[in-house]
Amino acid sequence: MDTYTQDYQVTSCACDAKGALRLRRLLNLFQEVAETQAERLGFGLTYCTEHKVVWVASGYYLQITRMPALEEKIKITTWPSSVSMVTANREFVVTTETGEVLIKATSRWALIDALSERLVPLKKQLPDLVGTDERAIDSSFPKIHVPENAEGPKTTAFPVHTDDIDINRHVNNALYPSWCLDMTTRPAGDLQEIQVSFNAPAKQGDTIEITTYAAENEQVHILQKPETKETYAQVRFVWKNAQ
Secondary structure (H helix, E strand, O other): OOOEEEEEEOOHHHEOOOOEEOHHHHHHHHHHHHHHHHHHHOOOHHHHHHHOEEEEEEEEEEEEOOOOEOOOEEEEEEEEEEEOOOEEEEEEEEEEOOOOEEEEEEEEEEEEEOOOOOEOOHHHHOOOOOOOOOOOOOOOOOOOOOOOOOEEEEEEEEEOOHHHEOOOOOEOOOHHHHHHHOOOOOOHHHEEEEEEEEOOOOOOOOEEEEEEEEOOOEEEEEEEOOOOOOEEEEEEEEEOOOO
């Protein structure tokens, strides 16, 4: 199995008010280690630039024992897992120096044409791309549903800002769950599970409307375009304990 591991020490600027690694920084670290390994395997940024294609996330599922703390040294290991005609899964495991597992995550990715933004068949574009059956989390990325007996909805809207846009000219995927965290009164360190489903990329000039439904220890957030109700993403949080 081809794995790649990167060491990281949690710095103060990467921490939240509780001294734990920010959710946005965690997801950015996942992207960084994934990009590094993809480049080494021959289907990273260099390949994408040359062939005018872009990797986009279609889903994430995380299980969190605890978030890394300030100055803690951690290891982030990633590897490509199963590959279908149109999507490829990638796994992540975050451990301490002594091997304690802090976070496990699985993600699903698709390749799109950079100009048309249409899906590119993976098996045709990358016939040598192979993965493994080993998963960090055995998830099929099920649909996200509003929890029964949920309170709400509560809604807020705000514009996409210039700094939200990444090299692919879309809102970076780490921002969607981070925006949803702003709709709560609890830190990321209280989270037990995070599930994200990406539907369409938000871009410069768009407005994001977040509708939140809250149950005892679960929240579902639906991010949409206010004018058309087109869904950008859906995010599900499960908390370790009811507030």
